[in-house]
Amino acid sequence: MEGLFTIESLFTLFMLILLQVVLGFDNLLYISLESKKAPEDKQSYVRKLGVGLAIVLRIVLLFALMSLIQYFQDPFASLHDNSVIEFSFNIHSVIVLGGGVFIIYTAIKEIWHMMLMKEHAEIEPSKASIGKIITWIVIMNLVFSFDSILSAMALTSHMEFTGQIILMSIAIIAGGVMMIVLADKVANFLKKNKMYEVLGLFILLIVGIMLLSEGGHLAHLTLFGNPVTPMSKTTFYFVIIVLVLIDIVQGRYQKNLLKQKAVADKIVEKVKE
Incomplete structure (x- = not known):
């Protein structure tokens, strides 16, 4: 425990919190857009409860990844020596690919609704229950968590297991609290500035593409002899x-x-x- 109060540990904690905030940007955008499907008076509640539950499950996921990391990385389905497609899927790659597909589907669906000149409030609240919306927010929060937790594990690899767990748990809670605070602000900004909703949806679309490229890379996916390479964060932000x-x-x-x-x-x- 004494090692947690060193300058090095405090600096590592700062970097972990910063990592949670930076990598949580796309997640925050998804939460803001997804929560619009709920009745207006319930949207803030949906965002806060969804992120709150996700914080708890992120810590559970942290323990699972720390203990079972090798099982997430071990391939369970492989295909090699094929001129059209080659792959080596593991649990990590499937989760990231699934998240990418769902986000792209969500972004395209919302863009299509905009092109039809239909308001979200007119078509979604009657179809999507609050429980369903919260469930999707939690699921996608966990999908976005994988990269941040794995990156955090790399940052704390020099520490003992207990120290890693404590620092990463603090960073996850701090990042989650920031998301709860910022979620309403981002949602209100998009609500007052409808023109930026289109921009937000296209950013979400790019996030989905980035996840697909990352998942394809993790699965060692090769199409017609060309390996899928992940989109770098630098390219994404550019x-x-x-x-x-x-x-x-x-x-x-x-x-x-x-x-x-x-x-x-x-x-x-x-x-x-």
Whole structure:
């Protein structure tokens, strides 16, 4: 226990919390969009309860990964020496691939609803129960947890087992509390700024693609002799920055066009007078 209060341990704890916050960004976006399926007066409750349950299950997952890590990494289905496809699936890769597929499906479905000019509130609350929404938030939170927990295990590999568990548990709880605090703020921002909802959905789509590439890499997936390589975090954040800049430029350009149109309409009205 004394080793937990050293400068090195405190710095490691800081890095673990920072890791939870950075890797929790995409999870936070998913929670904000998924919670919109609940009745408006229940959305904040759904977000907080979903994240709260996920914190408990993350700690359970931490213990499971620490004890059974080799079973998550051992392949259970393999195919080699094939010119079309090769793979070596393990539990970790299947979970990440499944999460990627579900997120891509969710993003495309919501984008399609937007294209049909239907409000989420008109089509979802009657179909999705609060329990179902919370369940999906918890499940996807656990999917997003894998990378952060494995990264945390790498950061604390120099420590004893007890020290690893304590530091990572503190980081998970701290990161979860931050998510509970920020979830409402992100959701309210998207609610007040509908135009950014489209941006958020496309970011979610890219998150799904990133998970698919990561899952394919973990499964050693090869298609027509070309191995699937994971999308790096640097590439991911670069794409996000580009999307945000495009959205800002597009928004300002549209405002300028509307101003020009308004001025032109006034000139036409004066000429007619």
